Amino acid sequence: MTAPLSRRGGGRAARVAARATALSEDQRPVRPGLIGGRYRPLTEAEVTRIHASALVALDEIGLSGAPASGVEILTGAGARLGEDGRLRFPPALVEDMLAKAARDITLPARDPRFDLDLSGQRVHYGTAGAAVHLVEIDGQTYRESTLQDLHDAARIAHQLDNIHFLQRPMVARDLTDNLELDLNTLYACCSGTTKQVGTSFSDPANVPDALDLLHMIAGGEAAWRARPFVSNSNCFVVPPMKFASESCETMEACIRGGMPVLLLSAGMSGATAPSTIAGAIVQSVAECLAGLVYVNAIAPGHPAIFGTWPFGLDLRTGAMCLGSGEQALLSAGCAQMHAHYGLPGGTAGGAADSKLPDMQAGWEQMCSNVLAGVAGANMVYEAAGMHASLLGFCHESLILGDDLIGQALRCVRGIEVDDMTLALDQMRAVCMGGPGHYLGTPETLDRMHRDHLYPRLGDRTSPRQWEEMDKPDLVAKATARKQEILATRSPARFDAATDKAIRARFPIHLPA
Template sequence: MKFMDYFTEAEVTRIHEASLDILQNTGLSVRNEKAREIFKKAGCSVDETTQLVKIPAKLVEDCRQSYVPEYTFTAQDPKYDIVLPDNRPVVITGSSAPNIIDPKTGEDRRATSSDIANIANLINELDGFDVFSISTLAQDAPKGQISVSRFYPALKNCKKPVRSNTPTIKDLEDVLELGALIAGGKEAYKERPFINHHYCPVVSPLTMDVDSTDAVIYLTEKGLPVYGTIVPNAGMTSPMTMTGTLVLGNAEFLALSTLIQLIRPGAPMIYAVLSTVADLRTGNYAPGAVETGMLQMAHSQMARFYGVPSGGYIGLTNSQINDAQCGYETGINTTGALLAGSDMFNMGGLLGSLMAFDYSKAVIDNEIALMLKRMKRGMEFSEENLCLDLIHEVGPGGTYLDLKHTQKNMRKMAFYPKVATREMRKKWEASRSTAEERAFEQVNKIFENSVQKTFPAEIDEKIRNNFPGLVKGDMVW
């Protein structure tokens, strides 16, 4: 598949050089002491008073030599393992929304661990999604169990790869302990680390934070899966030009990737972004804007230059409901990103600029995901598929409807949606159902046929003994 490019080879090289210039001459503020020490030992200029680190271009180029072209999302069930870029487009839910649209009342409310269990079950059953990035927070988490109260119901109810983050190293250690208990031991877990970690350690412009950077260092040292997302916002935390934002974000990616490769050469990475342009009429965040898609497309071209997988939070919406805005923001940006070579799409289920999960939106996004996968599969060119003999046989004015050839190819050639309607108006008027209503019918069908999921009793007992008072982690529908 050929990809759409915004830049010539010479322009890509210039963007790379400009990013190196930023790292070497402007530098970045590195607030994490461990990270400063790693950079210092590698020959970077480090000012401990200002915490400013300047990274020589040669060091970045040396670290580029250990980049690897693949990243694997490991699952509890090996049949769900996903490899970037081989399995592109890899579709992931949006994550960490504080709220949920209540499926019974339609009202916006704080999400709980039971909601996470429900969503995990839903994503496990929707073929368009490859990875469950835990969609919400858990308001009912006991004190000291914020993260395990999210990962436990997620891992209990979804056997696809599960991904999220943790606010502290203590939380991270708890989550890794949970993984080891489920796997049957620390060594077994390390062989198949089915918890996938993601952070935003670089705060634009050009600042590495303390806690997220700590987590990236910790996981990289242990050889466990982790990657970061770069999030410049043009007009606020990056220049108010597309290329200026691209150059700044690219420099931030290179800074983070240099840190990772200094810790463990050959550590897998994803060039992941959520680059946006602020709506300066109001100052509102605009992840659903077309410029988000354009920036993702440009970052993905840079990722191909570096030979690493790419993607990020693409296909989000600013809409608060499942309306036309919601559909076209998700559809336009994900299509552009796919055609530009993005591999990973965090796009599923969230409304209102990542603030609330909605079940119907998740099912609609599942259908969009399946369309993207069909688009990526493309048109299979072969002499057989030219169908010349068949066209000669049927001739002018004939029909292909009753042919065995049509029956043989109809299912694998065409994508048949479950949410979108193709009925004529008179038949549709009998129900006058909306896409949102049809999507929620699918949600209900999935839960009507779902059984409560559990871990083996021995494992669950160990988990609950290790984390007294832990949430139940069960679906409540």
């Protein structure tokens, strides 16, 4: 006969105290690097057909627009330059470079706690984009984004558990000089967070100064090369099937400087990519395979993210529709292709077409974040804060996104099935002479914080409790959290001597 479960007395105080103690990383209900991949929108035969079609596109169509340096690099590796100026890639060349490509890489952060293990189908969420507006919640208005806005976004992201990396989400529109823009973007991001940072460069000539700045932050070039905590987000192609010449030159300079690169192909389905989901994935895969050949022809095994980012398009109006079900499928299908190649991959998820953090934004952000995550994308970019189809960024939405991504990560974690979780012993004890419910059982109390994720800002009270608390507003709570974060000094700030040296060398616009 099974002994009845113990009652809640006795050790209840100890259990309450234990629950108040922060869980170790491996016991948290969600955490960076949970393994996805259980959702597969494509069959294996369909994956094979997409790969084969991408090889045909590279061999027969190829890409135009490579800079002279790229033509030399790629033809030296085995690509063919046609009389029409297009570089074509034999399948054997692509397969050879796939064999040389970096796998199971780790993207370092300034703080090793935030390193990103991209092996297998480990999932991470972060920001991205180049929004030109900040969403002002109070007046429900859009204004041009500034360097301070960008720095504040980095500071906020640093404090959010489910934002695992910061790729620059906004352009500092108050800076007009391109070199100062690139340098101050780096400074604003790196002084705001010690998580992995991603950025772009407006001119390849700006890369050497940017690397000098990163060497100063790291403590020397050798320290930087050992742990490159900033990646180059590189739109090396202008879809369809055309290299972006200056971006390619930037990529070459970043590779020589030891910086990881995100090979970013961002065609718009129906405009700069085929309108079908399968066709848009084929083109994006083909373009990124060309980028992979490029990178490994320069430096075999250099860390590169396979960045297939095809975007949806509303064919009635020509507007981007990043919050659509089609977008979610595009991103999930791309994640499946990354897994097919065994490459570290990134795709878009979580951007909203809605202009404000409202119900429309909620369904749009959750749909693509969940599908990209459960499909196993290593890096899900634009996962929080982005509105108006990438035109606007919102600090409050970034904070609300932390809750939302937490729930998406819980879906990524999936369902554990073992003797303990099947709970037959609990069922026997509760149902056969026990209390007839599972509230307060040792197993329920032991697992309540390991199996269940509780939102920080989301409201689960009853209508009566909600009224008694003066009907708290979700966005208002996010604003209060923002003010709390920004009221404290950023833990990512550089030491005084380093900051003084940086300011003596570069025109830094943020106040000391």
